[in-house]
Amino acid sequence: MRHCAAGCSCVLSRARVHCPPGDQRSKSAVPDHVVPINKAQQLQVEQFTLECIARAQELLAMQLAPIPVMFDLKGRTAGMFRAQGRHCRIRYNPWIFAKYFEHNLAHTVPHEVAHYAVYCHWGRGRVRPHGVEWRWLMEQFGVPAEVTFNLDLSGVPQRRQRRHRYRCACRDHAVSSVRHNRMERGEASYRCRYCDSPLLPASDID
Numbered sequence: 001m002r003h004c005a006a007g008c009s010c011v012l013s014r015a016r017v018h019c020p021p022g023d024q025r026s027k028s029a030v031p032d033h034v035v036p037i038n039k040a041q042q043l044q045v046e047q048f049t050l051e052c053i054a055r056a057q058e059l060l061a062m063q064l065a066p067i068p069v070m071f072d073l074k075g076r077t078a079g080m081f082r083a084q085g086r087h088c089r090i091r092y093n094p095w096i097f098a099k100y101f102e103h104n105l106a107h108t109v110p111h112e113v114a115h116y117a118v119y120c121h122w123g124r125g126r127v128r129p130h131g132v133e134w135r136w137l138m139e140q141f142g143v144p145a146e147v148t149f150n151l152d153l154s155g156v157p158q159r160r161q162r163r164h165r166y167r168c169a170c171r172d173h174a175v176s177s178v179r180h181n182r183m184e185r186g187e188a189s190y191r192c193r194y195c196d197s198p199l200l201p202a203s204d205i206d
């Protein structure tokens with residue numbers, strides 16, 4: 001699997017983006033558990049996001065409204081641009097930013113802003129998320145548009161899919177939240193593929 005250095009996973013394509021690790025620090029400087037960026041750093045990221053939006057506005061000669069910026073992204077993804085109709089927002093991962101602050105400020109921020117600008121200018125589905133338009137903007141921003149690199153994300157909390165314990169007549173099953181919720185709502189029932197007996201919540205038969 002190819003990982004983005006910034007860890008950006010673009011929601012439009014679910015493609016990974018690839019950039020070099022500008023500021024990979026020495027390992028000894030990195031604590032075991034990364035602490036998310038503080039308010040002052042968040043402000044700095046928001047400020048730079050606005051600056052990039054203003055720059056994109058000039059480059060494309062069009063109005064680009066400021067959009068909400070959130071720091072609620074988890075896992076291996078450093079940044080994400082999300083559009084639902086006219087509602088756009090950018091989400092950043094405060095742990096990955098904490099671990100590689102300068103790098104993410106310099107790469108992830110323009111990366112996501114470029115997605116926003118491409119979305120506004122060319123519209124969803126008309127151009128590829130990391131296509132020539134996006135690349136052109138990145139070039140104008142002076143940020144490399146593609147290089148594969150694996151960032152060391154140790155200490156960054158990883159998103160875990162919650163699993164629910166179920167049992168059949170023969171074994172334990174780890175059931176995803178989606179299936180668990182369906183069973184809770186009575187919309188579905190599942191059978192063990194080995195013994196064909198129904199799955200029951202483990203607590204019910206403990």
Ligand SMILES: [Zn+2]
Pocket residue numbers: 008009010011015016017111115129130
């Ligand atoms: Zn992207």
Ligand SMILES: [Zn+2]
Pocket residue numbers: 168169170171192193194195196197
């Ligand atoms: Zn079974």
